[in-house]
Amino acid sequence: MKKAFYHCDIFTLDHEKIIKDGMIITEDEKIAYIGKMEEERLQDCEETYNWSGKWVMPGLVNSHVHIVMNILRGVGDDMLLHPWLTEKIWPLEAKFTTDLAITSSKAAIVEMIKSGTTLFNDMFNPIGLDVFKLYEAVKDTGMKGNLAYTLFSNDKGDEAIAKEAYDMAQYIKKDRSLIRTTVAPHSPYSCSEELLRSSVSIAKDLDLPLHIHVSETEKEMNDCLSEHKATPVQYLADLGFYEQPTIFAHGVVLTDEDVALLNEKGTSIAHNPISNLKLGSGVADISSLNRAGVNVAIATDSVASNNNLDMFEEMRTAALLQKGTHKTPEAMPAYSMLKMATLNGSKALGYEDTGVLKEGYKADFISIDPRDKVHLQPLENASSHLLYAASGKDVSDSVINGNVVMENRVLLTLDEERIIYDLNYYYKTL
Ligand SMILES: [Zn+2]
Structure with a gap:
């Protein structure tokens, strides 16, 4: 037509x-x-x-979001990332039912469409949910994006979690609707080494991108250095990440070697400036990442740490932060920022025909x-x-x-x- x-x-x-x-x-x-x-x-x-x-x-392309969390707007304001997750967010998510999750996801999609987003990249906590029913509800909304089962180590056991994630990813991939998927281990600190390795093998087997939170805080960097003798970016390299297209949410705390590795491997950074500010995590140096050749996309993260999904607000904040932290207005020209929130986002998510x-x-x-x-x-x-x-x-x-x-x-x-x-x-x- x-x-x-x-x-x-x-x-x-x-x-x-x-x-x-x-x-x-x-x-x-x-x-x-x-x-x-x-x-x-x-x-x-x-x-x-x-x-x-x-x-x-x-x-606009929202390159990192958690649509199921839209019901948690306003929960746990003014807390640091780790207590916020373990004391507020994860205990509440454990009470989610499938119908609640569907409503919450639809609310996020309403909010995204009404504020100009046409493509999103999600990862959702699947505990207690009929993940197939959730996918069926999301695919009927007319929205385009990646919906992904988040893998993180818990009582269920890594093997069972990997199998569930595999089954869902395979189902979505075969269905060929407007909703696609990624393989989304939550983070290096919430997944066992075995689960991170399983994530890579699922991604290779189904030829899907990987999507993971990485280097969000100083604490994460320090813990990883003492536990694995490597930065989170290097630790994931040792486990086989980067062999598939990979999207890292955050990248707030990076070494020069990390940046060189991201560039060499073609890894994309989903930059969430407002969430990083609200959780007191810091400011990712995206103008240096951009100059180094790394594909930087823009994102909101969930409404629990933002507290909205307005990509116009996110773009403006991202541009102003670079000008302020680099002490020059030339650090982030307007046109570069508009490209990050559109074309770079599409590239990061593996959509070559939009943006x-x-x-x-x-x-x-x-x-x-x-x-x-x-x-x-x-x-x-x-x-x-x-x-x-x-x-x-x-x-x-x-x-x-x-x-x-x-x-x-x-x-x-x-x-x-x-x-x-x-x-x-x-x-x-x-
Ligand atoms: Zn996130």
């Missing part, structure tokens, strides 16, 4: 030029035409959307209507406003894989009112 989105200003992020009064024609899930408005092209389109005055850009708007690529894009928004004036400076002035609440429309999933802020694939009601009902059961 052909659809036309027209009379809009398009930021392709394939180049810095803006297409003024442009149009995008999609054919099924792909972009068939992108360029100047040509009236006659409307004739063979079955659906047409007059987006007069709107700005259009690629959908920029060009013909042949997937039709994953969002719009903002600036005309009635005083904080997005003057209109002429739009490319600056997208990074330094806009917020997720400004997003008007969202198209994922050629499907319109939000039109003028109304969701077309999810019942937002019902999800909000259910989320509050389930929260009281915890």
Whole structure:
């Protein structure tokens, strides 16, 4: 089916030029035409959307999130990472039911779509959940992303955990829906050596990326050095990581040797600036990682440590932190940051056909209507406003894989009112 989105200003992020009064024609899930408005092209389109005055850009990529945790927003504020996990988050997650997890995940997807994300990279705690039922619910939302069973050593035993993770990953991979998966051991400190090795072999066997929290805090670095005589990045190298595409969430505390290894192996860093600030973990030096050639993507982490999934807020924070910590505004130009939150994220997640708007690529894009928004004036400076002035609440429309999933802020694939009601009902059961 052909659809036309027209009379809009398009930021392709394939180049810095803006297409003024442009149009995008999609054919099924792909972009068939992108360029100047040509009236006659409307004739063979079955659906047409007059987006007069709107700005259009690629959908944002949230490269590290925990969608099942959306029900834990506001739990355990102002605590350090390790007590926050062991005293607050993990005991509450142990009480999750599958229906609660589905509602929480849908709430995260509502929040992501409404704030401009079109592709996400999740890892969820599977304890007590029917993971297949959760996947079936997530795949029906119209959202695109990776949903992954988090492996971490517990009473169930490493062998049983690895088998469950394998079965789920194999099932998702065979299903070929808009939801894909990764192999996601939680972290070097919460998985046994055996479980980390099993994760690598599952990833190799099913040809999937690995996704893991790494080098988030000084404590993690110091503990790893004393226990394994290696930094977390080097320890994982010894266990066979990097032989598959690998995404590291965080990378706050890294040595020069770590950075060289990440670059050599093509490992991506998912940078979560607000979560790192809120948990007092520090600031990842992404401008140096970027300069060294490491693929850096942007992420929110969960709402329990953020406390929202607004990638516009995340981009702006990430850019400002680099300028402040390097004491120069040149440390992170706006265009580089927009690329990190779109194309770099797509690359990190293994999606080679999204992240920029060009013909042949997937039709994953969002719009903002600036005309009635005083904080997005003057209109002429739009490319600056997208990074330094806009917020997720400004997003008007969202198209994922050629499907319109939000039109003028109304969701077309999810019942937002019902999800909000259910989320509050389930929260009281915890
Ligand atoms: Zn995380």
